[in-house]
Amino acid sequence: MSRRILVVDDERGICDALSQLLEYEGYEVRTEASGAAGLAAYEKFRPQLTFLDVKMAGMDGLETLRKLRAMDAAAVVVMISGHATIQNAVEATQGGAYDIMEKPLDTDRILVTLRNAIGHLALREENARLREVVEQRYEIVGRSYTVRALIETIDRVAATDARVLITGENGTGKELVARALHRQSRRATGPFVEVNCAAIPSELIESELFGHMKGSFTGAVQDRAGKFEQADGGTIFLDEVGDMSLAAQAKVLRVLQDGEVTRIGGAKPRTVDVRVLAATNKRLDEEIAAGRFREDLYYRLNVVPVVVAPLRERRDDIPVLIQHFLDQCTPTGASARGMERAAADRLATLEWPGNVRELRNTVERLLILSRGPEVTVADVERLVGVRATDGSALGGLDTCRTFEEFKLAAERAFLLVKLREHDWNVAETARTLEMPRSNLYKKIERHGLAREQA
Numbered sequence: 001m002s003r004r005i006l007v008v009d010d011e012r013g014i015c016d017a018l019s020q021l022l023e024y025e026g027y028e029v030r031t032e033a034s035g036a037a038g039l040a041a042y043e044k045f046r047p048q049l050t051f052l053d054v055k056m057a058g059m060d061g062l063e064t065l066r067k068l069r070a071m072d073a074a075a076v077v078v079m080i081s082g083h084a085t086i087q088n089a090v091e092a093t094q095g096g097a098y099d100i101m102e103k104p105l106d107t108d109r110i111l112v113t114l115r116n117a118i119g120h121l122a123l124r125e126e127n128a129r130l131r132e133v134v135e136q137r138y139e140i141v142g143r144s145y146t147v148r149a150l151i152e153t154i155d156r157v158a159a160t161d162a163r164v165l166i167t168g169e170n171g172t173g174k175e176l177v178a179r180a181l182h183r184q185s186r187r188a189t190g191p192f193v194e195v196n197c198a199a200i201p202s203e204l205i206e207s208e209l210f211g212h213m214k215g216s217f218t219g220a221v222q223d224r225a226g227k228f229e230q231a232d233g234g235t236i237f238l239d240e241v242g243d244m245s246l247a248a249q250a251k252v253l254r255v256l257q258d259g260e261v262t263r264i265g266g267a268k269p270r271t272v273d274v275r276v277l278a279a280t281n282k283r284l285d286e287e288i289a290a291g292r293f294r295e296d297l298y299y300r301l302n303v304v305p306v307v308v309a310p311l312r313e314r315r316d317d318i319p320v321l322i323q324h325f326l327d328q329c330t331p332t333g334a335s336a337r338g339m340e341r342a343a344a345d346r347l348a349t350l351e352w353p354g355n356v357r358e359l360r361n362t363v364e365r366l367l368i369l370s371r372g373p374e375v376t377v378a379d380v381e382r383l384v385g386v387r388a389t390d391g392s393a394l395g396g397l398d399t400c401r402t403f404e405e406f407k408l409a410a411e412r413a414f415l416l417v418k419l420r421e422h423d424w425n426v427a428e429t430a431r432t433l434e435m436p437r438s439n440l441y442k443k444i445e446r447h448g449l450a451r452e453q454a
Helices: 012-024 035-045 061-071 086-094 107-137 145-158 174-183 202-210 246-258 284-289 295-301 315-328 341-348 355-369 377-383 403-421 426-432 437-447
Strands: 004-008 028-032 049-053 077-081 099-102 164-167 192-196 235-239 275-280 304-307
Touching (some): 004 012, 004 035, 012 028, 012 107, 028 035, 035 061, 049 061, 049 107, 061 077, 061 086, 077 107, 086 099, 099 107, 145 304, 164 174, 174 192, 174 235, 202 246, 315 341, 315 355, 355 377, 403 426, 426 437
Parallel strands (some): 004 049, 049 077, 077 099, 164 304, 192 235, 235 275
16 A cells, blocks of 8 residues: 655645654655646656645635545545635535545644545455456356356346346256346445245245334344345346245235235335345256245246356366465465366366255365365375266276176275375275275285275
């Protein structure tokens, strides 16, 4: 963060006094005697904070403030005036000034205002950094046609207020789609309220969604706004909507029809302006047929259907996702900071029933438990284990020509997995397999099994 201060005042004495004080505090100070000169200096100097006089010849401070804020909406400006009035203060505040100070300037007041303003700026920059980190965490990553088509759909739908029903298996990234729709919508500055309908007990879901009044049921000790009210002006995301009770479904349907919610125990409906996004890993047509989901609610939610494909249908994205996770989720204290190309290629051949979420967790586990500076193929074999690949439901055993060959290959693969599980502790492996240790040693020798080098 730069430590530059710009002072714009047509009184030489004020400029000299502020320069002396601020330079003593360790700031680089530049002074200008007019609004026009101050604007030109600001563009080149890019200060952290600007002290700006209200009354100046030619362009006054308030006009300079307006032009400065048009140039840089994030500018932090403290106005100074010899005869500040309430009207001056109101105009300065409306123009975007951080504060206004009266002349003669008090040293302690200057330093307190400066400290508060710099703290405000640091907090704003930290918020921007954290927002960027969060957005990166929820970024949709991939280069496959499936992902590019998904992103194109989001771009087209986000600008509207259309309801979207997002479907897909667990771990595919349905929440990422919902957040992208909100982030690119006109409601982006409004709240994004997520409700996991599967995690809330059925007897509490109505209170969570619609709120309640004090005394409406046991435990209702005060009035409480529901999620729909909290999302007013923004977006509500009903995750796992297929697990919502029929009673709650009926009330959600009413909100979608009327745009009003009534708290439990309340009589007066409250108008809400909310965009509704919903997601589920269930087949809602099957839930409707079984009587567990309302058909009319389904058609209300399913204005724009979005299907998020499982990872097995977009294997081209696995290397890109691995690199993204390496960049984003390297745990503090992990010995490994990267991954060999061969190790990434090996991960790309595996099945991922838990989809992207499972892949992310696996990459993090590998970074933590790998022994070297990079994750190797041996680390993948040791820590992820043998899995069936896309090419064979039997993990290669179906290539055996005879039943005896199959038995030997299966025994070898089984023992290798168990030895890796116990970090090649033969005694512990034998105990788990309920096998004499001598027998296990013989089988290890017969199959030529050896611990991989990390």
